[in-house]
């Protein structure tokens with residue numbers, strides 16, 4: 001065999017594995033982008049205590065595990081540090097309400113806006129970075145997972161109300177785009193009051 005051929009074969013196998021994984025993930029409606037995760041700036045001096053309470057999801061990048069409408073995330077304090085519990089509720093297409101709980105943990109107390117959310121003790125954590133918030137109006141959260149040759153992006157525009165002023169939404173999208181996030185793929189979440197009344 002030519003020297004180096006074996007290594008090339010191995011690299012090719014690795015690549016086809018990555019491509020197969022890419023195909024699977026793409027089929028599951030994640031937003032996948034080539035290269036490494038962007039690292040946008042987060043909120044400085046993030047104050048988790050002011051972030052507590054209910055947020056309405058206004059827009060998001062599509063996520064496999066969030067298929068419903070009327071999505072809300074309610075944060076409550078957990079323990080004494082910046083850690084929070086999050087209750088997520090959504091209205092599914094069959095009219096039922098789906099709710100689940102996660103734990104948002106700050107891993108480095110010098111960067112309180114960067115959290116890891118665990119949805120079960122055995123699940124891998126999902127990164128949750130707060131890129132912008134005024135605490136009582138809007139918030140912008142971002143997450144990203146590296147898969148080697150590509151990465152999956154997550155983003156949520158949140159509001160304390162079921163609606164958000166168009167100008168604020170535009171500003172948050174611009175901020176995301178400048179941070180290297182694929183905002184074109186964002187989808188609006190239905191928060192129509194009459195429609196969402198079915199959610200219990």
Ligand SMILES: *[C@@H]1O[C@H](CO)[C@@H](O)[C@H](O)[C@H]1NC(C)=O
Nearest residue numbers: 042107108109110111112114
């Ligand atoms: C925690 O965050 C600070 C500020 O960004 C950084 O300098 C430090 O290296 C981080 N510590 C760890 C253990 O990652």
